[in-house]
Amino acid sequence: MQFTVAYNHVCVYGWQHSEKNGVRLHHATYYETKSLCPGLVSDLLIQARVKATETLRSAFTWKAKKEASYPKKVATAQKQGKPVPLFKPVRCPSSEQCAVRYNVHTYSLNWETQTIRVSTTQGKMTLPFTVPHFSERYRGCKIATADLIHRKGKWWLHVVVNVPEPVVQANDTVVGVDLGLNRPAVTSNRHFLGSRHWKEVDRRTFRLRRKLQSKGTTSAKRHLKKLSRKQMLFHRDCDHVLSKRIVQSVPPGATIVLENLTNIREGVRHRKGEGQRKLHSWSFAQLYGFIVYKGQEQGMVVERIDPRHTSQTCSRCGHQARNNRRSQSVFHCRSCGYQLNADLNAACNIRDKFCLAQGGRPVLSGSLSDVLSSQASA
Template sequence: MERTVCIQLQPNTEQAQALHKTLAQFTVVYNHVCAYGWQQGEKNGVKLHHATYYDTKALCPDLVSDLLIQARVKATETLKSAFTWKAKKEATYSKKVAKAQKQSKPVPVFKPVRCPRSLACAVRYNVHTYSLNWEAQTVRLSTTQGKMSLSFTVPHFSKRYRGCKIATADLLSRNGVWWLHVVVDAPEPVVEYHDEVIGVDLGLNRPAVTSQRHFLGSRHWKEVDRRRFRLRRKLQSKGSKSAKRHLKKISHKQMRFHRDCDHVLSKRIVQNATAGSTIVLENLTNLREGVHHRKGEGQRKLHSWSFAQLYGFIAYKAQERGIAVERVDPRHTSQTCSQCGHQARNNRRSQAVFHCRSCGYQLNADLNASYNIRDKFCLAQGGTSVLGGPLSDGLSSQASV
């Protein structure tokens, strides 16, 4: 399994200048390839290489050929994502126009996807352009001034990955500190299979509820978000330069806070599971396209919900304990009784209460959904029809509610 170890470099003044120049030239190459690919509508890596290699070599003669190629590879990846996003946005704009005309509302303004551009693109290294010595805590990097050896330190929480086989690495500067994000290949854990299956219902009101009757998350998290929203609204109404600087600072702080909450939540979910068991989540891909909230707190929460990041954290933490993570189709999990299987929209009396119209079974609505998620996966494994809907096809299933 692959893990990323963030090591802090300790360059001297001369080495720091060489790293800055390497980062600047790598960014120039990256932006040049992006501009050419965007203008020509080209996203094929081989064609981009033949069309831009000699031009970028002339622009940045001090950059070794391997770093030129890595910059082109990163630009190709970005272009593919940008073209996909552009096509998706153009396809959905006509639907938005038709909907606005049907409701007699003003036609929304089309915001085109612009050419990708970076101010400081992280330098990607491979086994040909860098080497790392875990024992001596030194790394040798290719720069515009030739190869240089730099000392580094490893965070205490990443020391268990020392000595693992290295793959690629990204060099970046953050607030004047140089970091190297090294991808290492760690051994897979050897764990005996356990037949326990845990359903987890993720939500906005309660961050996570498991079929083990664990209600995870903290009310304090929602209050922090509300307080920051009120502060952002106040600063946006001012519109001054200092207010905009403060807004940028708050945005970064909120992003770090949400990441920390997702780390805490994913750690608790995995800790409550037995090694070798299975954790089942809802597949919430494209959730925002299928759910429509009125403007207000519900819409704001939905669009700021980092469920994809949370799933990634759960997946990599579970992998270290040999726990499998699966996703199922979320349709009707909140409307179906986990006791008798009766499905009806009015079974959900409120946000917190589920009361079955058929058998009278009553419990917390999120806990009932976690039972249904667990049973849905178990039944799908046995090949039986589940909860009034088709069998889930795992990661490829689309969310709809």
């Protein structure tokens, strides 16, 4: 497709010239992409450049991160007497079939007749469409951009719609949510959310992946590629289900408080094995995004707080000690003897910490790595 050709051309130029500014990329590549892709209208060329700019920014960020962390990995390996790990450079981003992005100038949608009119290399085309049952509630909403995707012999148009703000009376209810690896989510109003089946699926996928990697054949690599996509879709589905259950457990207009887990992988002291594998496959940022937009539909506000010592502090008396948490699931205060589920205690601390911060009073403090270590072991 010509859209993919334009996208890859901008990516190659930006990567070779270390350029990620959209305006400069537009001036440098517009006429070349226009000659390479004569069938694309100007708006589609611009959208291809915009998608390439987004990809280049992400790639350059990832490249800088890997280059900065590699000397630390070398120093750690030398200190432990292990072989120096190989440096795997970040390559120029490219796509075999880039999804075509449309804006209001290149496509129109009629909800009544269920037809869309899109710009193609052959001119304007009018096509029928059907709305999946799970998207019926968005029928009739004002449209924004859309991505045209070809998958398994079918064409899908992912339309972004503008949903009107809900009219919900705000209230003072605050619910803390403790996210973890053992229990996906525990709320301060005593909801234990998630399914044990999810962990078993991940274990089964890991065993299959390890077996295929040990083979190393062409068919095994092809299977690994399919398995990687399947696992990514499974995690996304789990995050959708979990975020929906979290929002449903909270009354409309309330405030949901989560821990700010940014850079948790760099700050945790953990051993190799299943715990490390779970930590590095944990899609907490994706889950946070799902909770935010699902909560907005219910008039909820989603906030994040500093996670330090939420797992070590007693939610009744406030005593803080690392040995308060006797095991992964049991919290027993050394001072007052209060005992309850450790994740529920952390959820209550998250709620109380946010309320204290809103009142302008001092909140819990301490080393970030201490609390993250206890969460990684969970």
